[in-house]
Amino acid sequence: ILPFKFLALKSNLIITDTHTHLYSEEFDQDRNEMIQRSIDAGVTRFFIPAIDSSCTEAMYDLEKNYPDHVFLMMGLHPTYVKDNYLEELEHVENELAKRKFYAIGEIGIDLYWDKTHLPQQQIAFRTQIQWAKKYKLPIVIHCREAFDEIFEILEEEKSPELFGIFHCFSGTYEQALRAISYNMKLGIGGVNSFAKHILFVIFNVTLFIMECSKC
Numbered sequence: 001i002l003p004f005k006f007l008a009l010k011s012n013l014i015i016t017d018t019h020t021h022l023y024s025e026e027f028d029q030d031r032n033e034m035i036q037r038s039i040d041a042g043v044t045r046f047f048i049p050a051i052d053s054s055c056t057e058a059m060y061d062l063e064k065n066y067p068d069h070v071f072l073m074m075g076l077h078p079t080y081v082k083d084n085y086l087e088e089l090e091h092v093e094n095e096l097a098k099r100k101f102y103a104i105g106e107i108g109i110d111l112y113w114d115k116t117h118l119p120q121q122q123i124a125f126r127t128q129i130q131w132a133k134k135y136k137l138p139i140v141i142h143c144r145e146a147f148d149e150i151f152e153i154l155e156e157e158k159s160p161e162l163f164g165i166f167h168c169f170s171g172t173y174e175q176a177l178r179a180i181s182y183n184m185k186l187g188i189g190g191v192n193s194f195a196k197h198i199l200f201v202i203f204n205v206t207l208f209i210m211e212c213s214k215c
């Protein structure tokens, strides 16, 4: 966090954490201290991706406590697409209609943990992309072992109005160029930024964003 502090103090830069699940139970013990440390170090904006309906109240609480720093997204995370996914999508749709969000996320396809809900994940991803177009919001994509499946849907849904971030990008140089061709920026997380092929992507593309989240 020291380089952030140096950058923030030496310039008028606003440093933004573009992907952080600050409402997670893991942070219940020291959430406020942690957020204050970040703000003191110059990281003053937190973009908060949703997971499923069970986290909505905690997200709203976080926003109430840090109204100048917290910017909420709304969406159904692909690893939480289960048999009740239509109810979960309805929740997302209702919340989107109710109030302002800053992105639809995180959404996408994850075939690492479980492939059994792939058809449902595809429907959820496509549906939420269509809501992003409707509300003119960026999307935040979660992609794990699913580049082909994600690109298939982006190819069908691509449009000048569709844009966003490929969160925690882990693909090849060719996949990076393809993602960028769909108006996506690449999120480079700390976890994978040491992989050689990601360093190659970083040095060869310009549209990337540094992230610290791992989920």
Ligand SMILES: [Zn+2]
Pocket (backbone or CB within 6 Å): 019, 021, 049, 106, 213, 214, 215
């Ligand atoms: Zn996440």
